Amino acid sequence: EVHFSLKPEDKLNKVKAVSREGGGGLIMVGDGINDAPALAAATVGIVLAQRASATAVAVADVLLLQDNLCVVPFCIAKARQTTSLVKQSVALALTCIVFAALPSVLGFLPLWLTVFFSMKEEPFSFA
Known part of the structure; x- marks a missing residue:
């Protein structure tokens, strides 16, 4: 309208x-x-x-x-694409967390080792 x-x-x-x-x-x-x-x-x-x-x-x-109002549909399309990408990223991250934690929950790895492997940055980086 x-x-x-x-x-x-x-x-x-x-x-x-x-x-x-x-x-x-x-x-x-x-x-x-x-x-x-x-x-x-x-x-x-x-x-x-x-x-x-x-x-x-x-x-x-x-x-x-x-x-220029002609860019409004472009903005809407980009917002939808961004929402889709965020949902995919969250789903992938949760899937990775579940698969990383599964060996720990089943008792194959200690919990501290699972946490250590799941860290994104090196904990002992000095550079």
């Missing part, structure tokens, strides 16, 4: 109403002029940096350096 020519309090009320109705996430894109309350109330606030007020920049989640 696109809404324009709204007063700051109307923007905030519209963001709250759409958030209540939709139940999902809400992205608000604004130029930063009187948008700060609505940007803060949205799930994701995107502000256009060239005309943005300092308050809008402070409360926004995403800051577009160019005043």
Whole structure:
């Protein structure tokens, strides 16, 4: 939905109403002029940096350096890719931890040795 020519309090009320109705996430894109309350109330606030007020920049989640709305779908796609990568990394890390700890739990290795092998940095590095 696109809404324009709204007063700051109307923007905030519209963001709250759409958030209540939709139940999902809400992205608000604004130029930063009187948008700060609505940007803060949205799930994701995107502000256009060239005309943005300092308050809008402070409360926004995403800051577009160019005043070009065509990059918003690109930002959404990159956010989804990043979320997917983080989930994969966490799953891989938990899997590695389980497989590293399994010999210790079964009694094949002492616990201190498992912890020693799972450390990412060398504990005795002097360089």
